[in-house]
Amino acid sequence: MIGRAMRYQLMPLMTIVLGCGDLSAQVPVLPEWIHQYNYGALPEYTVGRPHTKLAFDPSSGRLYRTVTHVAQAGIFEVQVFDADGTDLTPTPALSFHGAYTTTDHSTNDIVRLSAMNDTLQAVMHFVSLFVEERNLNWVQYMALDGSKDKLLGSGARPMFDAHRDQLGTLVQLEDELLVHNPSGWQTTTLMTAGARRMVVTPDRIYTGAPPDLTVIDRNTLAPLPPLSIASSGTAVTTDLLLNGNVLSYVAMIGNNTMDLGATDTTGESIWSEVITLPDSAYVSGIALDVIGDLWVSATRVAQGYIYRFDPLGTLTGFYSLGKTIDDITTSGTRIFITGQDADITYGTYVAAFDIGITDGMSSRDGTRFSIAPNPATSTITINDIAADTELITIVDATGRTIKELRGPFKAMVECSVTDLAPGSYFLHITGPAEKSALPFQVAH
Amino acid sequence: MKGRASRTFLFVARGIACATLLIATTADAQPPWDVLWSHGQLLWHPDPGGYNTNHIKIDPSTDETFVFIKGNEDVGIDPCDYSYQMFGFSPDGVLLYGPGGPCFYGPSGYQYHSSLFPVEHGRIDVSNNYSDSGSRVGIAGTSIEGVALYCAIGVQEFGYLPGDHHAMLAQEHELYVGGNDVNCDHRLWRTSYPHGLSQPWCACVPHDFNAFELVNDSLLAVGFPTVTTVARNTGSLGSSFQLYTGPTIVNGWSCLVADTLYWISQFGGQDLHVGSYLLNSGPVWEVTIPLQGQPVELHHDAFGRLWTAVGNMIVWIDDTDGSSNSYPFGLSIEGMDMNNGSLVITGAANDSTSYVMRALVEP
Numbered sequence: 173m174i175g176r177a178m179r180y181q182l183m184p185l186m187t188i189v190l191g192c193g194d195l196s197a198q199v200p201v202l203p204e205w206i207h208q209y210n211y212g213a214l215p216e217y218t219v220g221r222p223h224t225k226l227a228f229d230p231s232s233g234r235l236y237r238t239v240t241h242v243a244q245a246g247i248f249e250v251q252v253f254d255a256d257g258t259d260l261t262p263t264p265a266l267s268f269h270g271a272y273t274t275t276d277h278s279t280n281d282i283v284r285l286s287a288m289n290d291t292l293q294a295v296m297h298f299v300s301l302f303v304e305e306r307n308l309n310w311v312q313y314m315a316l317d318g319s320k321d322k323l324l325g326s327g328a329r330p331m332f333d334a335h336r337d338q339l340g341t342l343v344q345l346e347d348e349l350l351v352h353n354p355s356g357w358q359t360t361t362l363m364t365a366g367a368r369r370m371v372v373t374p375d376r377i378y379t380g381a382p383p384d385l386t387v388i389d390r391n392t393l394a395p396l397p398p399l400s401i402a403s404s405g406t407a408v409t410t411d412l413l414l415n416g417n418v419l420s421y422v423a424m425i426g427n428n429t430m431d432l433g434a435t436d437t438t439g440e441s442i443w444s445e446v447i448t449l450p451d452s453a454y455v456s457g458i459a460l461d462v463i464g465d466l467w468v469s470a471t472r473v474a475q476g477y478i479y480r481f482d483p484l485g486t487l488t489g490f491y492s493l494g495k496t497i498d499d500i501t502t503s504g505t506r507i508f509i510t511g512q513d514a515d516i517t518y519g520t521y522v523a524a525f526d527i528g529i530t531d532g533m534s535s536r537d538g539t540r541f542s543i544a545p546n547p548a549t550s551t552i553t554i555n556d557i558a559a560d561t562e563l564i565t566i567v568d569a570t571g572r573t574i575k576e577l578r579g580p581f582k583a584m585v586e587c588s589v590t591d592l593a594p595g596s597y598f599l600h601i602t603g604p605a606e607k608s609a610l611p612f613q614v615a616h
Numbered sequence: 617m618k619g620r621a622s623r624t625f626l627f628v629a630r631g632i633a634c635a636t637l638l639i640a641t642t643a644d645a646q647p648p649w650d651v652l653w654s655h656g657q658l659l660w661h662p663d664p665g666g667y668n669t670n671h672i673k674i675d676p677s678t679d680e681t682f683v684f685i686k687g688n689e690d691v692g693i694d695p696c697d698y699s700y701q702m703f704g705f706s707p708d709g710v711l712l713y714g715p716g717g718p719c720f721y722g723p724s725g726y727q728y729h730s731s732l733f734p735v736e737h738g739r740i741d742v743s744n745n746y747s748d749s750g751s752r753v754g755i756a757g758t759s760i761e762g763v764a765l766y767c768a769i770g771v772q773e774f775g776y777l778p779g780d781h782h783a784m785l786a787q788e789h790e791l792y793v794g795g796n797d798v799n800c801d802h803r804l805w806r807t808s809y810p811h812g813l814s815q816p817w818c819a820c821v822p823h824d825f826n827a828f829e830l831v832n833d834s835l836l837a838v839g840f841p842t843v844t845t846v847a848r849n850t851g852s853l854g855s856s857f858q859l860y861t862g863p864t865i866v867n868g869w870s871c872l873v874a875d876t877l878y879w880i881s882q883f884g885g886q887d888l889h890v891g892s893y894l895l896n897s898g899p900v901w902e903v904t905i906p907l908q909g910q911p912v913e914l915h916h917d918a919f920g921r922l923w924t925a926v927g928n929m930i931v932w933i934d935d936t937d938g939s940s941n942s943y944p945f946g947l948s949i950e951g952m953d954m955n956n957g958s959l960v961i962t963g964a965a966n967d968s969t970s971y972v973m974r975a976l977v978e979p
Binding site: 269270271272298300305306308310312320322323324325326327328329352353355356357358 | 646649650651652653654655656657658659704706708709710711712713714715965969971975
């Protein structure tokens with residue numbers, strides 16, 4: 173069995189420093205909650221092989237974290253929290269098991285963690301440090317009750333991502349996409365050069381790397397015209413996220429450079445940037461919040477960085493942290509990060525920040541209002557609007573303001589959407605002490 | 617690629633009523649398996665010789681799967697140069713040991729592993745010496761011949777050619793092994809595991825045999841076509857019967873379900889030859905399946921199907937009439953086992969790597 177880590181009291185010790193190039197304007201930002209753990213020991217920190225990973229399950233609102241267990245080689249402890257930080261980890265504890273290791277010559281990593289419907293998906297590497305042919309890679313699924321589901325392995329071929337839906341399981345290797353049917357049989361192999369991550373919708377698979385992202389029909393597996401995106405070099409890693417019809421990408425190019433931007437799914441570029449990371453830092457994760465802002469975490473030994481871009485690509489925040497940031501994810505209104513905690517010997521942390529950290533206004537409380545119906549065809553009804561709300565704004569997926577309504581408002585407001593094109597939108601509510609947003613869809 | 621299904625009745629005998637239609641069908645369907653786990657591209661340099669390459673078994677006591685994959689002469693790359701790499705997998709498919717872990721080394725010169733049988737928390741194996749056709753028997757790698765299998769009549773040699781398998785069965789602490797020795801072409805040894813629980817004996821069976829089945833106080837030494845009954849306690853030979861009329865075939869397999877003995881071999885050295893025999897009665901059905909090569913074991917599921925493989929074809933057969941389906945998988949299927957509704961297979965994924973798959977057999 174896995175020993176539980178010592179849990180510290182909630183400690184508001186961690187500060188994120190708002191930089192933006194003006195040190196005199198640095199404002200410490202406190203996390204909404206943080207848990208710190210002393211594991212007694214941790215593997216030596218190695219760039220590119222994080223000890224902690226995060227996944228937020230949008231269907232259940234639970235946050236999952238895995239931690240490399242040192243006392244028991246090849247075991248990854250799984251912790252469960254709600255969005256408010258309450259520890260929901262069941263007893264006995266959950267864990268993923270890596271492969272047999274000969275401690276000095278091999279190791280296990282979780283390279284990708286995701287969650288949906290309270291089922292965890294872990295993409296794992298077993299790495300022989302000396303003989304590549306002995307490496308193993310696989311994806312495994314585990315329910316919240318600890319029961320394990322299918323395990324699909326690619327042997328020594330590096331695996332980077334996976335996705336399971338009603339059509340089966342997609343396994344992303346370095347240059348191949350393996351298609352398994354719901355019974356687990358591999359039925360097709362598709363070539364996807366340079367791919368590391370994929371985004372899958374009911375009708376599309378987006379994968380590949382700059383300058384041409386691969387697009388595949390999810391049902392027929394037929395190739396579709398690729399999406400051309402700006403590129404400053406050969407990508408080492410590429411992360412993708414989809415929001416409505418906007419595909420955000422972050423590609424690590426090497427020499428501490430990342431290409432990032434957004435394109436719509438027709439191939440029209442929305443924005444693109446080339447950012448130079450601090451020396452030795454690499455991209456460790458990306459997340460899209462409820463208002464369409466892109467968050468990018470980067471890390472190096474004992475140091476973490478967060479970049480925030482609005483939907484039009486403006487860098488609206490740059491934060492540094494005296495801890496590694498192994499991974500970043502979001503509930504929509506909160507950003508969660510995890511990593512190794514330099515403040516504690518052998519420590520790790522998991523923390524949550526409101527997405528309003530840039531301007532200090534809470535966005536989380538905004539979730540108390542609601543939008544119905546969603547998707548909407550002709551009219552949306554906005555319920556439970558705060559009495560002091562000053563402005564209601566509808567913004568499309570590219571960040572353009574489409575409509576503005578100015579207060580005062582009653583608790584319920586109806587708004588026509590017949591003049592909006594079908595697609596994804598955000599409804600922002602702004603008041604003197606609150607800024608919040610919810611996504612909705614228009615489908616005529 | 618398409619699977620194939622066909623059956624050809626050769627004869628029906630001894631009062632067992634069944635149809636004599638000649639039916640041939642074709643099927644595209646995959647086997648009714650829900651894949652529990654799979655690993656591809658294991659061990660980059662399997663033995664190119666094609667002899668007794670991969671073996672796979674499920675430990676009935678732990679539900680763990682263990683696999684032997686033969687490495688080749690790329691010294692310094694494969695973790696088990698010239699020998700067998702052992703892999704172990706938990707019931708949910710996590711690697712328990714290997715690669716880079718245990719190697720199966722027989723005595724010097726014993727390069728080919730020919731038979732493997734799972735026992736509680738371990739295995740019993742037979743390895744061959746390719747050069748002189750000698751063999752050894754080991755429990756979890758520890759040699760036991762010469763101690764309990766000694767017949768006091770000559771030198772023990774179990775030898776078969778590489779590619780053949782020894783009849784072997786371990787059950788209820790009794791271990792039975794078939795093979796050759798200098799005084800008997802078709803020797804049958806019995807010993808116990810652990811040692812000392814039952815009286816060892818050896819017998820000379822007057823025909824080739826490749827499989828064993830336990831029936832009450834008797835052991836069936838299953839040859840193709842001749843089956844001989846042997847007393848478990850004494851090794852004395854009893855009656856014999858014929859599974860079919862035809863030439864002797866080696867490398868067949870059998871599967872006993874209640875009082876029905878299912879069997880499979882090659883027909884004329886080419887097509888699969890499958891049959892059902894009701895003990896103390898006679899043949900029920902017998903068919904040929906137009907798939908060439910040596911079959912890989914024979915297992916029976918809870919839904920009335922027999923499972924085997926030949927070449928790169930997974931084959932499943934209706935136990936009531938012998939009608940069959942097949943489905944191609946990988947480059948070859950070299951090992952198969954079944955336990956408690958789960959079926960495991962291993963073989964070559966391509967020219968240079970192996971795979972392992974475990975699936976739950978569905979209705």
